[in-house]
Amino acid sequence: MQGQQRTREMNLFTDIRTLVLDCLAALQAEGVLPADLEMNNVTVEPPRDATHGDMATNAAMVLAKPAKMKPRDIAEALAARLTADPRITAAEVAGPGFLNLRLDPVVWQQVIATVLRAGKDYGRANVGQGRKVNVEFVSANPTGPMHVGHTRGAVVGDALASLLDFAGWDVTREYYINDGGGQVDVLARSVYERYREAHGLSPEIADGLYPGDYLKPVGEALKAEHGDKFLGKPEGDWLPLFRSYATDAMMAMIREDLAALGVEMDIYSSEKALYGTGKIEEALATLRDMDLIYEGVLEPPKGRKPEDWEPREQTLFRSTAHGDDVDRPVMKSDGSWTYFAPDIAYHYDKVQRGFDLLIDIFGADHGGYVKRMKAAVSALSSGRVPLDVKLVQLVKLQRGGEPLKMSKRAGTFVTLKDVVEMVGPDVTRFVMLTRKNDAPLDFDVDKVLEQSRDNPVWYVQYAYARINSVLRKAEAQGLDTADASLAGAALSDLSHPAELALIRKMADWPRQVEIAARAHEPHRVAGYLMELAADLHGHWNLGNDAVELRFLQDDQAIMRGKIALARSVGVVISAGLAILGVTPVEEMR
RNA sequence: GGAUCCAUAGCUCAGCUGGAUAGAGUGUCGCCCUCCGAAGGCGAAGGUCGCAGGUUCGAAUCCUGCUGGGUCCA
Numbered sequence: 001m002q003g004q005q006r007t008r009e010m011n012l013f014t015d016i017r018t019l020v021l022d023c024l025a026a027l028q029a030e031g032v033l034p035a036d037l038e039m040n041n042v043t044v045e046p047p048r049d050a051t052h053g054d055m056a057t058n059a060a061m062v063l064a065k066p067a068k069m070k071p072r073d074i075a076e077a078l079a080a081r082l083t084a085d086p087r088i089t090a091a092e093v094a095g096p097g098f099l100n101l102r103l104d105p106v107v108w109q110q111v112i113a114t115v116l117r118a119g120k121d122y123g124r125a126n127v128g129q130g131r132k133v134n135v136e137f138v139s140a141n142p143t144g145p146m147h148v149g150h151t152r153g154a155v156v157g158d159a160l161a162s163l164l165d166f167a168g169w170d171v172t173r174e175y176y177i178n179d180g181g182g183q184v185d186v187l188a189r190s191v192y193e194r195y196r197e198a199h200g201l202s203p204e205i206a207d208g209l210y211p212g213d214y215l216k217p218v219g220e221a222l223k224a225e226h227g228d229k230f231l232g233k234p235e236g237d238w239l240p241l242f243r244s245y246a247t248d249a250m251m252a253m254i255r256e257d258l259a260a261l262g263v264e265m266d267i268y269s270s271e272k273a274l275y276g277t278g279k280i281e282e283a284l285a286t287l288r289d290m291d292l293i294y295e296g297v298l299e300p301p302k303g304r305k306p307e308d309w310e311p312r313e314q315t316l317f318r319s320t321a322h323g324d325d326v327d328r329p330v331m332k333s334d335g336s337w338t339y340f341a342p343d344i345a346y347h348y349d350k351v352q353r354g355f356d357l358l359i360d361i362f363g364a365d366h367g368g369y370v371k372r373m374k375a376a377v378s379a380l381s382s383g384r385v386p387l388d389v390k391l392v393q394l395v396k397l398q399r400g401g402e403p404l405k406m407s408k409r410a411g412t413f414v415t416l417k418d419v420v421e422m423v424g425p426d427v428t429r430f431v432m433l434t435r436k437n438d439a440p441l442d443f444d445v446d447k448v449l450e451q452s453r454d455n456p457v458w459y460v461q462y463a464y465a466r467i468n469s470v471l472r473k474a475e476a477q478g479l480d481t482a483d484a485s486l487a488g489a490a491l492s493d494l495s496h497p498a499e500l501a502l503i504r505k506m507a508d509w510p511r512q513v514e515i516a517a518r519a520h521e522p523h524r525v526a527g528y529l530m531e532l533a534a535d536l537h538g539h540w541n542l543g544n545d546a547v548e549l550r551f552l553q554d555d556q557a558i559m560r561g562k563i564a565l566a567r568s569v570g571v572v573i574s575a576g577l578a579i580l581g582v583t584p585v586e587e588m589r
Numbered sequence: 590g591g592a593u594c595c596a597u598a599g600c601u602c603a604g605c606u607g608g609a610u611a612g613a614g615u616g617u618c619g620c621c622c623u624c625c626g627a628a629g630g631c632g633a634a635g636g637u638c639g640c641a642g643g644u645u646c647g648a649a650u651c652c653u654g655c656u657g658g659g660u661c662c663a
Contacts, residue, residue, distance in 0.1 A: 045605070048612090058608065061646065071646075095609040096646065298663095325592070367593045368661045391594070394660080435602080438594055440659075442601080451628060454601090454614060462628085470626085508605095515605055527603065534613080543626060550626065588628085 010114060010122060011510035013055065016087070016101065017044040020057050023081035032077050034067050044101075046508060053090070053100035054108075054504070061097040071097030108503045109491035115506060115568040116487035120575050123510040127517050128169030134350050135161040137361035138258070138265075139176040142250040143187045144212055146257045146416040149363060152441065153392045154416070155432035155581070157361040158263045159522035160390070162579045167517030172355070173266045179247045180271035180342055186210065187250070188242035192230070194219025195242070199228055218249045257416045262425050262581050269349075274342050283348040283380065284330060284341065292318040292379055298326065317344070322375035344376045351381045358387045359520060364438075367391050388520055392437045398444040423448055426582045430457040433526040433580055451588075456530050460573065463533035465588045466540060467570040470551045474563045479556060483571070486564040493561050498539050498549060502565065505535050506572050522579065529576045536569050 020042060027033045042063070047056040060075035067074065072093060079091035079099055090102040115122045137157025140150045158173065165171045190210040193203035198220045205211045222230075222245060230238040251268070258265070274280055287293045297311045315331035317340070330341045350358055358377060362369065370389045377387040397404040397414055404414050420428055422445045431448050434456055435441045451458050471481045480486075494503070509528065516524035543550035551566045553559035574584045 041607095043605095043608090045608085048605095048609070052609075056609085061608080064646075098609065364594070364660050366661080368591095370593075391660090393594075439602085440595085456614095466626085511605080519606060521606095524605090531603090531613085540626070541630065544622095544624075544630080552626080 012507045013044050013511050016055055019085055020044060020059055023078055026081060027077055037063055037066055054103045055101045057099045060099060075099045105495050108500050109494055111503050111507045112491055112564050112568045113487045115571050116483045119571060122575055123513045124166055125514045126168040127514055128167050130170055131356040132354060133164055133169045133357040134172045134174055134355040135359045136174045136176055141178045141183055142247045143183055143210055145214055145253055148395045148397050148414055148419055151416045152395050152432045153361045154261055154263050155429045156392055156437050159433055159580050160520060163517050163522045166579055167513055175265045175268045177268055177270045180275060184243050184247055187246045188239050191215050191218050191242050191246040195222045198223040218246055260417060260420045271342050274345050280341050280345040283345040287379060292321060319372050319375035322378040324371045324375040328372045347377050348380045351385050358385055360389045362389055362391055364391045364393045390437050393440045395441050395443050400446045427457050429580055430582050433523045436523050460529045460533040461585045462588055463536045464570055464573045464584045467566045468586050470566055473552055486567055489560040489564040491561050493558055494565055498542055502535050502539050505532050509572050525576050525579050
């Protein structure tokens with residue numbers, strides 16, 4: 001397979017792991033090791049401590065027990081086999097049974113050529129094997145502009161989608177429009193007041209209506225299109241029209257906000273569109289066939305004394321059969337659907353569209369919804385399709401250490417657009433990915449624009465800009481700095497420990513991609529980039545004292561290798577930034 | 590009351606989904622540099638990984654209970 005072949009060449013760690021497994025198989029063939037051994041737990045990783053060598057394998061420790069042998073004996077037999085490979089220069093047993101490997105520097109140096117030849121595809125993985133994944137994210141109610149909380153979900157979802165794509169998944173980015181519930185009626189009534197206002201009447205923004213100014217243009221547009229024919233008319237005359245008009249306007253605004261962030265959805269699905277199509281009934285019928293729907297009365301919630309609690313018979317989903325804590329109502333006693341019913345139908349639809357994996361990005365306030373959603377997907381796909389729900393915690397927006405408060409009810413809140421206008425889409429995206437999704441995030445709009453070490457965005461961008469600066473200078477000295485040319489540079493001169501350390505960091509990139517993709521954690525990419533940038537800057541600083549470590553050299557042949565190293569770091573940085581959706585800057589100003 | 594997430598250096602946080610002596614940044618302390626390969630550099634001190642058990646060759650990581658905090662729930 002072409003793809004797998006390429007992956008093997010790019011990820012040095014899986015290369016060496018394959019070698020380890022081959023050696024173990026040979027030992028089995030010789031009868032040194034028993035035939036039936038589980039090898040899945042055998043890993044090849046960079047050691048925490050660089051003095052331990054280049055790579056370490058735990059094979060001897062993992063296999064000791066099932067093979068009924070001492071770890072040391074296995075390790076020594078394995079070491080003897082491994083050192084027969086030209087890539088391995090040393091293999092020594094250490095600690096409780098680790099096997100520390102040292103690789104021929106040539107192997108490391110070749111990483112540079114690999115990076116330069118692969119370009120932006122360096123690190124592409126095949127963990128997805130072309131399977132289909134649906135990432136549903138943002139899914140903000142179409143009742144107003146997106147605020148900072150949504151922004152984090154948007155960035156996390158988009159970056160996760162890019163990461164999975166990079167790791168070999170077939171990705172669909174999807175937005176679920178919650179336009180079926182009561183909140184869009186509220187929206188329509190709010191817009192009606194703005195419509196009245198457009199006619200010179202004073203709006204009555206009753207408690208519970210959306211007070212934001214952003215609805216004024218919608219009211220005016222309705223006036224321009226329909227004149228005064230809805231003034232003084234009963235709600236039934238205008239509600240449906242106002243509802244769809246307003247949600248369309250809100251969705252247009254949300255799409256603009258997303259575009260400002262650089263987020264492009266593949267599909268917008270509508271909750272409203274599920275009604276009347278039989279989709280909900282179909283999904284529930286499927287569950288009913290599985291004996292997972294029944295009429296019943298829920299236990300009152302434990303603990304706090306239920307004041308207005310009364311036992312009511314409802315239509316319930318037996319979600320406890322799929323891991324939930326209690327069964328959940330899908331239809332209220334008055335015969336109307338609960339919020340849960342269309343969500344079931346929507347996820348059923350996703351299952352039917354053939355996805356092998358579903359991912360939902362929710363705000364942390366929807367955490368209570370996770371178990372029932374997982375139960376529904378588990379039931380409706382007969383356990384075939386996993387649903388992973390990533391909960392995105394709050395963003396604490398600050399300016400110079402002071403909190404920027406937001407309140408949707410008062411109509412004064414910091415929108416996504418505000419933030420993007422203040423700091424730009426690239427900074428917004430990067431900062432949103434500097435923490436794992438389930439940890440709260442501090443976002444200081446002043447700090448993220450500082451040029452300092454503790455501003456991670458700047459730090460990574462600066463590394464990239466430095467590399468480009470040095471490339472320009474090398475070019476001015478007559479060097480061909482095209483990647484294709486640099487890929488042919490002689491690299492044997494790059495043998496200084498600092499240079500090899502930098503290369504090792506780059507060699508780790510494909511591995512980090514796999515780890516991040518498997519864990520569904522795009523923030524790891526940002527973390528890796530900060531480390532790579534730190535290594536680049538550290539190496540740069542060494543050049544202040546040690547002239548032979550500078551990228552710019554008098555000797556063209558030597559400089560060519562150094563520049564190849566610099567450029568390959570730049571390639572990896574831009575590959576990582578591409579996953580985050582951040583544009584690298586060529587020059588600092 | 591239940592669900593869920595979190596708890597790691599003074600502070601802000603990483604930590605490879607079980608590996609070796611737990612890492613950065615910042616702050617503190619000490620030294621060096623004034624170099625445009627500028628937007629500092631080197632080093633030191635600083636830890637019962639919330640607490641208590643359990644699982645195993647091995648736990649910050651997995652399981653159970655507890656404590657404290659965020660979020661959610663008719």
